[in-house]
Amino acid sequence: MSTPGIRPLVAGNWKMNGSRDMARKLVADLVARAAGSELPVDLLVCPPFPYLSVVADALSGSSLSLGGQDCHTAAAGAHTGDVAAAMLRDLGAGAVILGHSERRADHGESSGLVAAKAKAAVAAGLTALVCVGETEAQRNAGDAEKIVENQIVESIPSGIGFADIVVAYEPVWAIGTGRTPTVADVAAMHRHIRALLTARDPLGAVVRILYGGSVKPGNAAELMAVPEVNGALVGGASLKAEDFWGIAEGAAKSAS
Numbered sequence: 001m002s003t004p005g006i007r008p009l010v011a012g013n014w015k016m017n018g019s020r021d022m023a024r025k026l027v028a029d030l031v032a033r034a035a036g037s038e039l040p041v042d043l044l045v046c047p048p049f050p051y052l053s054v055v056a057d058a059l060s061g062s063s064l065s066l067g068g069q070d071c072h073t074a075a076a077g078a079h080t081g082d083v084a085a086a087m088l089r090d091l092g093a094g095a096v097i098l099g100h101s102e103r104r105a106d107h108g109e110s111s112g113l114v115a116a117k118a119k120a121a122v123a124a125g126l127t128a129l130v131c132v133g134e135t136e137a138q139r140n141a142g143d144a145e146k147i148v149e150n151q152i153v154e155s156i157p158s159g160i161g162f163a164d165i166v167v168a169y170e171p172v173w174a175i176g177t178g179r180t181p182t183v184a185d186v187a188a189m190h191r192h193i194r195a196l197l198t199a200r201d202p203l204g205a206v207v208r209i210l211y212g213g214s215v216k217p218g219n220a221a222e223l224m225a226v227p228e229v230n231g232a233l234v235g236g237a238s239l240k241a242e243d244f245w246g247i248a249e250g251a252a253k254s255a256s
């Protein structure tokens, strides 16, 4: 089992994919599967902003929860094109992905900005799902643990309740590439992250640490069984109900 006492979370990050019709069908399929089973795994669906409402309706009454893919640092105001954490909460979201490597790369998001967003998210009643991960060059240079450590320290704001945090370790070079680190490398990084979190707060012992990057039904059970891996952040494979469900089943195998 990955960490005794921690229930796995499998989160689907749809990124900028889908349509209204696809969102309805995909979620209806997931809801039907969830209704017919008692998987000991929490499931989270994070669609693009325009489909949050459609997905919220489709998830209603089910055991799955809704999440956003980003939020602004401010509670409201003159920020054209941005979305406040309270708006996500208003639509029924329970969580928001923050600091994904695509946002760090596409929008130049710094860890400091991610920390400010995490503070705003938690203040609005959301769980902040904070992403960290090294590039391939950083890993090849032997700097992976140091890079991730700095991202953890700088992206998780001081004073935040650790009960409201989820960490996702996503090596940038494993995202969307079909490549994954070795089980030993995942184990080493997750152990390192756990040590960093517990050194900061006793509740760090129960923060969920997800692995993300090319998780598929075929490798989920093996990855989810790694010590201190408490679920998955899934990109491409979250766009097909069968694949997302297959990953949830993989995670269930190592659930306590």
Ligand code: PGA
Pocket: 013, 170, 174, 175, 176, 177, 178, 212, 213, 214, 215, 233, 234, 235, 236, 237
């Ligand atoms: P992937 O993406 O599963 O398509 O590799 C993971 C992520 O970016 O969260």
